[in-house]
Amino acid sequence: MNILWDPDPSALERYRFALGPDTTALDSSGMVARALHDNPQVEQVVIGADVPVEEACQLSEAARLDRPELGVILLRSRIDVTTLSQALRAGVREVVGADDHTAIADALRRSRELTSRLIGHAGGGAAREGKVVTVFSAKGGVGKTTLSTNAAVALASEGHRTLLVDLDLSFGDVAISLQLVPHQSIFDAVSMSGNLDDEALRSLVTRHEPSGLDVLCAPNDPGDADRIPVPTVAEVIKVARRSYDYVLIDTPPSFTEHVLASIDVSDALVLIATLDIPAVKNLRVALDTLDMIGSPKDARVIVLNKADTKVGLRPEDVESAIKTGIAVNIPNSLTVPASVNRGVPIVLDEPKAPVAVAIKELVESHIRTQRASEEPDHGDAAARKGLFRSRR
Ligand SMILES: Nc1ncnc2c1ncn2[C@@H]1O[C@H](COP(=O)(O)OP(=O)(O)OP(=O)(O)O)[C@@H](O)[C@H]1O
Ligand SMILES: [Mg+2]
The missing domain is CATH 3.40.50.2300 (Response regulator)
Structure with a gap:
């Protein structure tokens, strides 16, 4: 054109x-x-x-x-x-x-x-494709939505075409966190299955005007979650990565089939823990599960959220428990819930706050590793290897 x-x-x-x-x-x-x-x-x-x-x-x-x-x-x-x-x-x-x-x-x-x-x-003849990043933790309330929304807003504000998909299909709160009033949701992609294209996807997203981020929201009715077939999610991501530089995916706190499908086609997986024993244990179990299903270790980015909470457990203890280094520590701050309550992501609300700076470091060093235009192409989506390389 x-x-x-x-x-x-x-x-x-x-x-x-x-x-x-x-x-x-x-x-x-x-x-x-x-x-x-x-x-x-x-x-x-x-x-x-x-x-x-x-x-x-x-x-x-x-x-x-x-x-x-x-x-x-x-x-x-x-x-x-x-x-x-x-x-x-x-x-x-x-x-x-x-x-x-x-x-x-x-x-x-x-x-x-x-x-x-x-x-x-x-x-190799295919159009350049965007980077897909799934944000996951097997424990609830550790900061998946906070980090995925803020990282996505940070990317969009820099001018990158960015889509955030709320894959927490029953209890997704991306829309409310960003004060969006969605008219369509990922559920509307079901009737388009097999025929979803760029234009159809664009009709389903809701724009977060302050940043330019597009959001594919979770269904309004939690009951619709079970009526979204897994291949629909895979198709949504496949189409999305052709139109966006970055596709970030917020997830529920468990390895649902939808989450597995998302991890399967992701280029990076952000895994979050906090300084409490159940969160660390769950991260350990999640890492073992990912090893078992053949997800490559080099695509994982471990983030410790609320990393400076004084609870007797230190970041070093987490690293030795999970036998993996922490990529980014995000401090604990009341500015986070306050910004959520205002409906303004902290990277926009208080860009100089230590939490916002740490989230931007996560974006710059581990998500936006290169300019979108310099990123390696992934070739034919059907032929490319996902995170579960050894399963193919
Ligand atoms: N760095 C932080 N400092 C202080 N509070 C935080 C921080 N990160 C997240 N929170 C708060 O912790 C709570 C849970 O965060 P969030 O909703 O992002 O977690 P989640 O992993 O998406 O939860 P769920 O599994 O229920 O979807 C929220 O109230 C949020 O404001
Ligand atoms: Mg959440």
Whole structure:
């Protein structure tokens, strides 16, 4: 799909022949940025002759880092050496005379070919896919929802296309934590099973406006949980990872079939413990279970929440009990329940609070390990190995 960025409302009609039918016209840089953010199908941006060269270069520079496969073509009424070198330095693929429609069509064709080659290199022909991260603990109340919502909001606020799926199907509280009023939920995906696509998924999510995060909420009626087949969850995640840079999954406190399906297709698994014996014991059991089912150890990120609680158990004791290092310690703070009660995630409410800083460290060091655009592609979702590699 192409975007024509041109302030002139008649431009689309004028360039129709050169650009083809799959082109949408937008008249401002904000709208173009938004469309690129929301729509991974956009592969070419053609920038009209009246858009200032500085603005065009800014867009191209940003896209070069975030979406290297995106083709940017600049139209100019007069092409001089300064414009040409400025544009090419910013990563614009071609600068073409605005009146030469044949040259525009040729440039677009070359750019499309380059885009396909780049996508091909990144994924053996498959589109680049987002990173799926499941947040889990076998014990309730340790902070799964707190960490998954805040991590997802942090990613979305940085401009990454992020989806949070509430897989705590009976008692999910992501919606209430973010003060969302969902009209649709993951239950509505059931009737679309087998035919779920990007557009259908987008009709089911609820936008958290302050951050730009999309949320696929749990059903309103807890009874609907049992009516969601496991393959529907797998399909939702498969479709979601094609449209989002990050798909985070909040879970109930047990290894349900839905949770197993989610872990199976995840690239990373955040496991949470707190400083109490039952939580540590449950983490140990969860790790043993994951070992047994062949989930790779290197995809696990152990987080100790409320890590500074003075209860006689120390983080070192937890590490020796679970025989695994803790990746991130998150302090205990009353600001967390207070922010939940206000319905504003702490990473937005009090970004400098130690809890928010620790959550952002979790995101930066263990979830957003690389820029989304640099992340390795996972290839064909059907063929790729999930976390349960040895089971396949
Ligand atoms: N670092 C923290 N400091 C203080 N309170 C916290 C912290 N993290 C979470 N909490 C509080 O602990 C409670 C449980 O957190 P949360 O709902 O995130 O846990 P959960 O694992 O999702 O629970 P459940 O298993 O019931 O879904 C909440 O009241 C939350 O505000
Ligand atoms: Mg929860």
